Amino acid sequence: MPKLLIHNSHARRALARGVHQLAAAVEPTLGPRGMNAMIDRPIGTPIVTRDGVSIAASIELHDRFENMGAQVVREVSMQTNEVAGDGTTTAIVLANALVQNGVEANERGAKSVDLVRGIDLAVAKVVQALKASAKPARSNGNLAAVANIAATDPRLGSLVAEAYERVGADGVITTDFSVTRDTTLDVVEGMSFDRGYLSHHMVTDQDKMEVVLERPLILMTDLKIKEPK
Template sequence: MAKLISFDEEARKSLLEGVSKLSRAVKSTLGPRGRNAVLDKGWGAPKVTKDGVTVAQDIDLEDKFENMGVQLVKEAASKTSDVAGDGTTTATVLAEAIYRDGLRYVASGCDPMALSRGVQKAVDAVVAELKKLAKPVKADDRKAIETVASIAGNNDKEVGKILADALMKVGKDGVITVEEGRQVSTEVELVEGMQFERGYLSPHFVTDVDNQVAEFDNCRILIYEEKISSAKQLVPLLEKTSKAGVTLLIIAEDIEGEALATLVVNKMRGILKICAVKAPGYGDRRKAMLEDIAVLTGGKAIFKDLGVKLENVELSDLGVA
């Protein structure tokens, strides 16, 4: 495929044109008084947003050189979002200002590398000053949390109050998950411990027939990354839990075949109080969630890269909840 090549002033001007077009679209959303942008997704209804990085990600220009300028600033905005979680619009505006003024200095004969070092020194000075001006927010300072949350929510005081309520309930080490609801009102639901959307693998594990739920207190929890299909793998652990007289919950990628049949038979005969569920999530997220469950329950997550066989798992490796 043939390549278009551009040099010197022509290339710089094309890049600047792309950067300027992106910045003009994004900076209109800046700050609490920023305006909304309407994006045509090509399917369904248009999307209305005030999020700078969302606007930036939706922009692609027809001119290849101008589009390269767009991609450069997109990268800056995206990294800012990854590191800080916000500030993408500000990053876009600053990137355009630095690039525009930088071109002016380069055109007047300034050494680009010296200019880059100067910009970095200015960045370091500004960051140091911002750290001096910053006011730490304590976990128990409801008013400060509400103010910060309101600003992050486009100066919506109702959003600020809801987030402050949630933070006060879960504390600084708690986790807040925001989900799209089906109602007009916004609700805060406090969940003690941890929950994930997975059910028992067999109805025979049910302990409350009327409500069709399986409930255990102070049960041991096996956290296993891989699929369990052989009963032979499970027998040593089942014997240990039976002798100890404890209930067992198995969380694994899947439990099938004779392994699942063995668990069901032992449960129906009253030999074991047991239940099995599939592990939550997929890929790397599943591994992270299993680690969270292990930390929460005080157990060990048995991952395949650890080289630990299921037959060698001890009761001390299991979590408790």
């Protein structure tokens, strides 16, 4: 299949247009007073959400080059969601501002290498300022306020804050689908590892697919065990 090629300012402008179109769909959802977005689906009812990464994932542009720009910003939101779990809309808005201003500066004669260096220096200054002004969210009220914005549901936000308060900063909080319509909080004592057992033969409870061991001996090491005996 023949490839379409564009270069220089035409390529930059096309990518910037794609970034702007995606950001324009996400930006109104930003902040505690953000608006909802409605996403159509081939089957079922539309999705109503304020989640930036969900909106970005549903956008496909007709123009190939503009869509490439949109895909880059979509990847930004996905990485933000993977690392922080929130702030995807903010990441898209910031990325759009960087792209639009960068293209404009480039059109005025600024060198791309100098722009990247300037952005890196600015990022270091911003991160330093954020760390200096950051305040630990120690109280349940502060935690609930942050959770309310992320969950867009005061009741769910309060539940998240309660979970954090009960397990502490070093605890593990996980979510799972409920078989009922109720949202509940269960606190399990012990430790949790982000992986399953090595073999299904280790299962002791076939009905629940759980490994239950009474008073086991546990070895923890950072060495590679080659020949266990």
